[in-house]
Amino acid sequence: MSVTPATEPAPQGTPCWLELGTTNLPACTDFYAGLLGWEYQPDDSGYLTAHTDGVPAAGLYAFPDGPPLPTTWTLYLSVNNVANTAQRVTMLDGQVAVEPREIPGQGRLMIAADPTGALIGFWEPATMWPFAQGGAGAxxxxxxxxxxxxxxxxxxxxxxxxxxxxxxxxxxxxxxxxxxxxxxxxxxxxxxxxxxxxxxxxxxxxxxxxxxxxxxxxxxxxxxxxxxxxxxxxxxxxxxxxxxxxxxxxxxxxxxxxxxxxxxxxxxxxxxxxxxxxx
Known part of the structure; x- marks a missing residue:
């Protein structure tokens, strides 16, 4: 099965991104390159976008200095407005863990815990947001x-x-x-x-x-x-x-x-x- 990139805006609630936060970014990039064949494109901040068959598949970044945090994968769901989503999460007895914030030129994100305690991300893309799905490494x-x-x-x-x-x-x-x-x-x-x-x-x-x-x-x-x-x-x-x-x-x-x-x-x-x- 081949990788399928997004060709139109994802409906709300659709998985739209995977992201790994880690204290050992070099080791993780080598691991997933060897395992999944990912190739990486860095931005000015050091954030790495992993590609499979030329399509963005995931993001990897190093946690900032401070108390050590466990390496964690976060799933993001597409939303039209993260600020409104944050309000609805709170109304539905969830808890906002990372307040809505803008990633310049790309979109806005927010991370919350559902009422049972599991963390999930929400992403409001500013432009078309390609995300590899349905193939090897995707x-x-x-x-x-x-x-x-x-x-x-x-x-x-x-x-x-x-x-x-x-x-x-x-x-x-x-x-x-x-x-x-x-x-x-x-x-x-x-x-x-x-x-x-x-x-x-x-x-x-x-x-x-x-x-x-x-x-x-x-x-x-x-x-x-x-x-x-x-x-x-x-x-x-x-x-x-x-x-x-x-x-x-x-x-x-x-x-x-x-x-x-x-x-x-x-x-x-x-x-x-x-x-x-x-x-």
Missing amino acids: FAWADLHTTDGKLADEFFVSLFSFDTEQVGDGIDYDYTIWTLDGPSLLGRLRMGAEFEPGTPPHWMNYVGVSAALGVDLAATRAIQLGGRLHAEPFDSPYGRIAVIEDVAGGVLSLVDTSRRTPIAEEDIGTAAVDDPYDD
């Missing part, structure tokens, strides 16, 4: 792992008018897909006993690998590059998946969407769920 999917599925669904449905579809049984396996006028955009998983007690709500982001490489070889490559596995490669209805940790501690899922395996009805609620916070 964004493939994201799902929210949370302790309160109903509350998370209600928050994002109110914020973006998503429709929800339950794909589990809603009890032993509670996973909803959020759609907008048809297309599936994001997933939401209620964390169960398979997660360590106290695991905080968080987003899991998925980046594609080519069928020629495959997830198994990509996972091996991640280890060779100094990373480690949080979950060995496994089959799913969405593709073959592995969860990796980069050299600085950032957690990301790799997926080969050409390898889809349906889950038998009797296995619903028993499939392993990967916990990036379980060391």
